[in-house]
Amino acid sequence: MKTRHAILVAAAEVIHENGYSGASISKIMDRAGVTQGGMYFHFKSKEALAQAVMTSQQLFVDLPDAPDGLQRLVDMSFEIAAELRKNVLFRASVRLAVEQGEFGPNDDTAYVEWAHRFHRQLVAAQERGELLPSLDLWEFAKVLVGAYTGTQLYSNAASGRADLPQRLVWMWRFLLPALATPEAVAALTIGPSGSGAAA
Amino acid sequence: MKTRHAILVAAAEVIHENGYSGASISKIMDRAGVTQGGMYFHFKSKEALAQAVMTSQQLFVDLPDAPDGLQRLVDMSFEIAAELRKNVLFRASVRLAVEQGEFGPNDDTAYVEWAHRFHRQLVAAQERGELLPSLDLWEFAKVLVGAYTGTQLYSNAASGRADLPQRLVWMWRFLLPALATPEAVAALTIGPSGSGAAA
Numbered sequence: 001m002k003t004r005h006a007i008l009v010a011a012a013e014v015i016h017e018n019g020y021s022g023a024s025i026s027k028i029m030d031r032a033g034v035t036q037g038g039m040y041f042h043f044k045s046k047e048a049l050a051q052a053v054m055t056s057q058q059l060f061v062d063l064p065d066a067p068d069g070l071q072r073l074v075d076m077s078f079e080i081a082a083e084l085r086k087n088v089l090f091r092a093s094v095r096l097a098v099e100q101g102e103f104g105p106n107d108d109t110a111y112v113e114w115a116h117r118f119h120r121q122l123v124a125a126q127e128r129g130e131l132l133p134s135l136d137l138w139e140f141a142k143v144l145v146g147a148y149t150g151t152q153l154y155s156n157a158a159s160g161r162a163d164l165p166q167r168l169v170w171m172w173r174f175l176l177p178a179l180a181t182p183e184a185v186a187a188l189t190i191g192p193s194g195s196g197a198a199a
Numbered sequence: 200m201k202t203r204h205a206i207l208v209a210a211a212e213v214i215h216e217n218g219y220s221g222a223s224i225s226k227i228m229d230r231a232g233v234t235q236g237g238m239y240f241h242f243k244s245k246e247a248l249a250q251a252v253m254t255s256q257q258l259f260v261d262l263p264d265a266p267d268g269l270q271r272l273v274d275m276s277f278e279i280a281a282e283l284r285k286n287v288l289f290r291a292s293v294r295l296a297v298e299q300g301e302f303g304p305n306d307d308t309a310y311v312e313w314a315h316r317f318h319r320q321l322v323a324a325q326e327r328g329e330l331l332p333s334l335d336l337w338e339f340a341k342v343l344v345g346a347y348t349g350t351q352l353y354s355n356a357a358s359g360r361a362d363l364p365q366r367l368v369w370m371w372r373f374l375l376p377a378l379a380t381p382e383a384v385a386a387l388t389i390g391p392s393g394s395g396a397a398a
Binding site: 021097098099100106107108110111112139140142143145146147148149150151153154155156157158159160167170171173174175176177178179 | 220296297298299305306307309310311338339341342344345346347348349350352353354355356357358359366369370372373374375376377378
């Protein structure tokens with residue numbers, strides 16, 4: 001398990017630096033300090049390794065703990081934005097999930113794992129009476145993952161993700177009325193933590 | 200202008216077939232039937248050519264005409280989904296816009312052009328009294344482009360875009376309450392044209 005983790009971190013670093021097509025198994029072995037035998041025990045090909053990096057996003061981000069519910073869901077979106085800017089392993093993993101055309105698989109694991117994580121907050125929000133009645137929380141979770149993915153891509157193309165927090169404020173402005181009670185929306189802080197008021 | 204168009208179409212085809220890293224200027228010249236001089240008159244590098252393909256999405260899709268407004272905006276989203284499934288030039292162009300990491304630029308032209316196109320429908324919808332008061336239509340247009348981009352990517356990973364129409368129905372379900380009057384929402388048909396009722 002420890003070797004596997006070291007290989008995944010090394011692979012994310014090398015893919016970050018060289019892109020998928022420029023990354024090689026031997027570079028990754030050097031970086032991880034593993035032998036060919038150790039590498040092939042865990043991963044049989046560059047494709048398999050890239051797929052593992054892509055589906056290990058939850059391994060690369062460590063979001064702060066907080067009580068579950070709607071505020072936590074909104075806060076997570078801004079915490080993920082901060083991770084995208086400062087955490088190269090996470091960024092490499094996200095990039096692989098988006099650029100799957102380059103290495104082949106159609107694998108939605110990375111998307112589904114985020115949907116599960118958002119869904120958990122939605123269930124808590126529902127239990128706290130923060131949501132509108134008769135919602136399909138799983139549908140909303142999948143819409144949120146899609147909306148988030150494209151928002152961060154557009155922001156990356158527009159500003160290298162510098163304007164991502166502002167775009168997330170807009171995204172929430174147009175998603176919350178279908179999701180939460182007016183009272184719950186009014187009680188939310190929508191912005192990066194420590195930023196004070198919403199942008 | 201005719202040669203430039205032929206080169207762009209050939210480049211989109213070759214990039215579709217080989218990916219960006221597998222596409223070569225010489226393959227594209229062969230496909231377009233242009234000389235090296237003709238190519239370099241229009242495009243100085245593979246990067247410049249890929250960037251032109253990426254920013255030519257409006258050239259590759261031909262959406263049906265219809266009266267401007269909210270129904271047109273919703274219909275466009277399903278028409279774009281159909282184009283993504285059947286139109287390889289458009290798909291190659293979209294893929295380049297999303298996979299910019301592979302060839303370098305940070306260029307949001309393709310996103311901004313869609314935002315302009317959606318914005319025009321939003322302005323018409325506002326003039327027809329279909330929208331809620333006090334909206335920033337430009338913000339909504341940008342949120343919609345982001346949400347759409349990520350929704351089609353998630354759908355591509357999950358099902359090769361087979362479930363994109365269903366996911367668009369969900370997307371609209373969670374965006375419309377912040378955008379349009381209840382009367383305008385009730386009057387909408389949300390689904391692929393010719394599909395009858397919404398999925």
